[in-house]
Amino acid sequence: MDEEKRLSRKKNILFGIISAVLLCILLFPLYWALITSLKTEQEIFQNPPTFYPHVLNTKSYAAQVETGDFNMFRSFANSFLISVGATVIAVLLAVPASYGIAKYHFKARKVMLLSFLVTQMLPVSVLLTPMFIMFKNMHVYNTWVAAVLADATIGIPFSVLILKNYFASIPKDLEEAAYLDGCNKFGAFVRILIPIAKPGVMVCAIFSFLYAWGDLAYGMTFILDQEKRPITAGIFNFMGQYGTKWSYLTAFAVVTIIPVALIFIFMQKYIVSGMTSGAVKG
Amino acid sequence: MAKLKKFFRYENVGLLFVLPAFLYMLVFVGYPIIRNIILSFQDVNAGNLVRGTKNFILFDNYMELFQDSVFTNSLWNTLRYTVLCLVFQFVIGFLLALFFSQRFSLAKPVRGILLVPWMIPVTVTALMFKLLFATDIGVINFILRSMHLINKNIEWLTTPGTAMFALICANVWIGIPFNMILISTGLTTIPKELYESASIDGAGKVQTFFKITLPLLKPTIESVLILGFIYTFKVYDLVYVMTSGGPVNSTHMLSTYSYKLSFEMFKYSKGSAVANVLLVILLVVGVFYIKVTTDGEDA
Numbered sequence: 001m002d003e004e005k006r007l008s009r010k011k012n013i014l015f016g017i018i019s020a021v022l023l024c025i026l027l028f029p030l031y032w033a034l035i036t037s038l039k040t041e042q043e044i045f046q047n048p049p050t051f052y053p054h055v056l057n058t059k060s061y062a063a064q065v066e067t068g069d070f071n072m073f074r075s076f077a078n079s080f081l082i083s084v085g086a087t088v089i090a091v092l093l094a095v096p097a098s099y100g101i102a103k104y105h106f107k108a109r110k111v112m113l114l115s116f117l118v119t120q121m122l123p124v125s126v127l128l129t130p131m132f133i134m135f136k137n138m139h140v141y142n143t144w145v146a147a148v149l150a151d152a153t154i155g156i157p158f159s160v161l162i163l164k165n166y167f168a169s170i171p172k173d174l175e176e177a178a179y180l181d182g183c184n185k186f187g188a189f190v191r192i193l194i195p196i197a198k199p200g201v202m203v204c205a206i207f208s209f210l211y212a213w214g215d216l217a218y219g220m221t222f223i224l225d226q227e228k229r230p231i232t233a234g235i236f237n238f239m240g241q242y243g244t245k246w247s248y249l250t251a252f253a254v255v256t257i258i259p260v261a262l263i264f265i266f267m268q269k270y271i272v273s274g275m276t277s278g279a280v281k282g
Numbered sequence: 283m284a285k286l287k288k289f290f291r292y293e294n295v296g297l298l299f300v301l302p303a304f305l306y307m308l309v310f311v312g313y314p315i316i317r318n319i320i321l322s323f324q325d326v327n328a329g330n331l332v333r334g335t336k337n338f339i340l341f342d343n344y345m346e347l348f349q350d351s352v353f354t355n356s357l358w359n360t361l362r363y364t365v366l367c368l369v370f371q372f373v374i375g376f377l378l379a380l381f382f383s384q385r386f387s388l389a390k391p392v393r394g395i396l397l398v399p400w401m402i403p404v405t406v407t408a409l410m411f412k413l414l415f416a417t418d419i420g421v422i423n424f425i426l427r428s429m430h431l432i433n434k435n436i437e438w439l440t441t442p443g444t445a446m447f448a449l450i451c452a453n454v455w456i457g458i459p460f461n462m463i464l465i466s467t468g469l470t471t472i473p474k475e476l477y478e479s480a481s482i483d484g485a486g487k488v489q490t491f492f493k494i495t496l497p498l499l500k501p502t503i504e505s506v507l508i509l510g511f512i513y514t515f516k517v518y519d520l521v522y523v524m525t526s527g528g529p530v531n532s533t534h535m536l537s538t539y540s541y542k543l544s545f546e547m548f549k550y551s552k553g554s555a556v557a558n559v560l561l562v563i564l565l566v567v568g569v570f571y572i573k574v575t576t577d578g579e580d581a
Binding site: 019026027033047089101105106107112115116117118124126127132133185235 | 294295302312331384386395398403455458518519522536541572
């Protein structure tokens, strides 16, 4: 027994070291972008490269507030507005839809479920041109509305498919107890079922937000003016114009990652359950 | 009125709940798909895009495509890229999942942090890998130089063969967490008693892996690979930001070539045709996925 305990402690240390090494290798690209954003242009071009900034330079961040052919913080705000808008639409539509699919066996149920499944697999290329024409006709082209409407189409099918499992797992008795208390179907749904399915709703909101936050194709195609574009499109634009200004470019990258990092730190458990329930990204 | 009331009395109430989301998807996804198919049979350019045209040229766009070497190359590139990415991210993801299924205190937190690459906006990932593969200041060239494997910097992103390699590296980086976490979850579903009885019967580790782990993971492996295929095959942002299909069209994928035709050359119809080819391939794989995961029961 003692022997075994010592062995498992040894294993614990050894595996801990290996996992630390793995972590360093796999997260190196992130570390590299972060330190590059904190170096001076001169240090970035130094050979051999420095593995931490010898002179701390925060100008790449500050410069974006002061000057402005590309204002990173306005792009950030645009992205935020677009992502929140898309998330609200996705959650508002997907919550009732997934409940309907989970709890009722109406005729068109299978067809609808299948169509949500298929839309998850669509490539953006198929939708870009027709959506472009549609948004022009709706007079929302070149506004954030176009990006919101398009981004919500990624969140909705994902959310429906995730949430229907949550609703399906809620026992029918709970619902029936609500009817006895005088609730109608809608009341039972709002007061009893949604609160129970709350973790699922969180997963949907988080993923809808992340999908919209990461979108490039829609934001770039449907919004023309730089000052209205999301931050991803801003980065792409900037890369084309100032291809080698790496201190600025990596500063944009770091700012774009901030919301993702916050979501990861505070809501990690939802991420795992979202990823393992059959998600196709993007 | 009474009839209407009867219709909504029981199961059909469900329809009312689903309808808003379904209609939204019908308008913003269903209709565009049909419109895209029609577009691909027409001759639409910048002049007649918004006001529309009745000029049908039927299969001419598709016929042209198959004589277009950039298109056939994109098709081949997309396949090659997808298969190579899948192989590497699956193998690495599998090994990591096995590693983290061991019992040690850092297993859970570290595995959690390794999910981060999957969450990062692809545009940012593309930028980070562009920096790593940069010719003069890139770390990868630096490492190869210090190991004396090369004596002149490689121009990764502006040389046809190596540009594809860089893209694959970036995509594998995004895909590893996805493979790892799904296989990890699959591993937890295998009952522990099976392993115990195998070790009592004197089975070695390798034997246990091939006789117990792999066969029981089959459903997980199938869905990981098919989902991975779908996600990788429709790759757009990563390639568009890292290489834009260059150098000299050598890294064009179906999605980026479609985008280029439509939004840079304003040959909307031809771009739509390329997108439809992509769509058909994905749908075939998608049907396969639905078959595998649902096995005929409730989807």
